Amino acid sequence: MQRSNMHVLTVLDHPNPDSFSAAVAQQFMSGAEAAGHSTELADLNAEGFDPCWSMADIEADDGDTAPSDVQKEQTRIARADAICFVFPLFWWGMPAMTKGWVDRVWSWGWAYDQLDDPEKSLQRPRTGVLLVPAGARSDEMETEGYLAALDTAWMKGTFGYFGFTQRDLQILNGSTGSDARRKALLNRAYDIGASLKPPL
Numbered sequence: 001m002q003r004s005n006m007h008v009l010t011v012l013d014h015p016n017p018d019s020f021s022a023a024v025a026q027q028f029m030s031g032a033e034a035a036g037h038s039t040e041l042a043d044l045n046a047e048g049f050d051p052c053w054s055m056a057d058i059e060a061d062d063g064d065t066a067p068s069d070v071q072k073e074q075t076r077i078a079r080a081d082a083i084c085f086v087f088p089l090f091w092w093g094m095p096a097m098t099k100g101w102v103d104r105v106w107s108w109g110w111a112y113d114q115l116d117d118p119e120k121s122l123q124r125p126r127t128g129v130l131l132v133p134a135g136a137r138s139d140e141m142e143t144e145g146y147l148a149a150l151d152t153a154w155m156k157g158t159f160g161y162f163g164f165t166q167r168d169l170q171i172l173n174g175s176t177g178s179d180a181r182r183k184a185l186l187n188r189a190y191d192i193g194a195s196l197k198p199p200l
């Protein structure tokens with residue numbers, strides 16, 4: 001069987017190396033490696049990425065060179081065929097570090113420039129996966145409409161602009177539950193890494 005090997009960037013947002021989120025990222029990468037892909041970890045907290053959007057970012061939007069830390073992240077993205085975000089669900093959204101990484105790095109003129117067509121990214125097509133540990137149960141998230149809201153905001157609103165032609169949102173519900181539940185979620189993360197689809 002012919003394999004399509006990819007370079008897979010995993011972007012982890014958690015300050016604790018022993019966290020469930022960190023274990024999810026490791027399992028995902030192990031699965032991707034077992035499938036023959038090369039992997040790279042962006043551990044945003046350990047690396048000390050500054051998530052605060054600043055005047056330098058605004059000036060870059062107006063034509064100046066992007067700040068050097070943003071350029072470094074863009075170089076990392078440029079070599080990736082697939083990107084996996086791992087962050088815990090905080091207040092039904094992204095934690096500040098991931099939010100700031102997205103705001104600053106996927107910038108106007110580099111990632112997108114046409115606000116009228118979400119599918120027109122300046123970036124080449126990529127596979128995008130979100131693995132999001134969450135304390136809530138999946139049925140709660142569905143009945144309250146949170147799942148649909150996140151799916152629209154992230155899969156259509158954010159990652160469509162970024163050229164993710166394959167998109168997979170996986171909420172890892174029950175991440176604070178029993179050991180058996182957490183083990184099942186870690187196995188799911190491995191399987192997702194092992195069965196990554198190439199970009200369309």
Ligand SMILES: Cc1cc2nc3c(=O)[nH]c(=O)nc-3n(C[C@H](O)[C@H](O)[C@H](O)COP(=O)(O)O)c2cc1C
Binds near residue numbers: 014091093
């Ligand atoms: C500040 C904060 C906000 C949170 N908000 C939510 C939330 O909106 N929905 C939810 O299901 N879980 C929420 N949680 C629970 C986390 O998603 C859950 O504990 C997750 O497993 C944390 O990741 P970790 O296990 O890697 O530490 C929140 C936790 C914290 C600390």
